[in-house]
Amino acid sequence: MNQSEQDFQNLYHQYHILVYNLALHYLQNIEEAEEITQDVFVQVYHSLEQFNQKSSLKTWIYRIALNKCHDLIKHKNSRKRWFIFGTKSQNEHDYLNHPNFEHPGILLENKEKAALLYQTINTLPENQKTAFVLSKIEGLSNPEIAEVMNLSVSAIESLVFRAKASLQEKLSEKFIEYRKKK
Structure with missing residues (x-):
């Protein structure tokens, strides 16, 4: 394992719980929080070399996590609107029922x-x-x-x-x- 991979692993271990908890609190869905956490660290891995250090690493990771949460919410809301206007989903239950919070x-x-x-x-x-x-x-x-x-x-x-x-x-x-x- 090279140094950059080791640095990323250390970064992941330091911040993955923070990202997961933020996503869980924001989305109230365990599976979506896990997915967001994975997406955030994929983006961090691919963007780490471009990190400009104008803010702290923690702030940068928080911002990525919030943007991913907002994107997911917008995506879910747009799917709901399409369903209302007649596009049928594979899973109608997703659109007709709000998820129960299972923290x-x-x-x-x-x-x-x-x-x-x-x-x-x-x-x-x-x-x-x-x-x-x-x-x-x-x-x-x-x-x-x-x-x-x-x-x-x-x-x-x-x-x-x-x-x-x-x-x-x-x-x-x-x-x-x-x-x-x-």
Whole structure:
């Protein structure tokens, strides 16, 4: 094994869990998170020599992972639109049912509440969702998020604030409905 292959393996071992967790939190689907993780490191492997070091390696990998997640979501949404307009899928179930969130770390008694939370997070505008996930779930600082998203720190603060306010409003309504069902 040559030095560049060894360097890549070290890079993979250092960041693959970070990428997987980001994809899992963003997509709420284990198989898609695994696929994204693989795609990210294929791209990292092929692009590592072009990495310009204007940002940290971690930031660069986060940006690639987020772009892959966004691309997958756009692809799934475009397939749904085509289905609505008459193109029949091989698997109608994919288009008619939203995936259930199957995060391995969530206890059974909290599964319903967690699914409700992630469904609500998924209703946020893309920039708010990204900033919120990176801040509150991934634990990145506002300057780190600003670097990943190519925005100012004040823009990130605003996005996170608006996301929290929107989530608070939407969740309070949903929990009232949830409690009435019990």
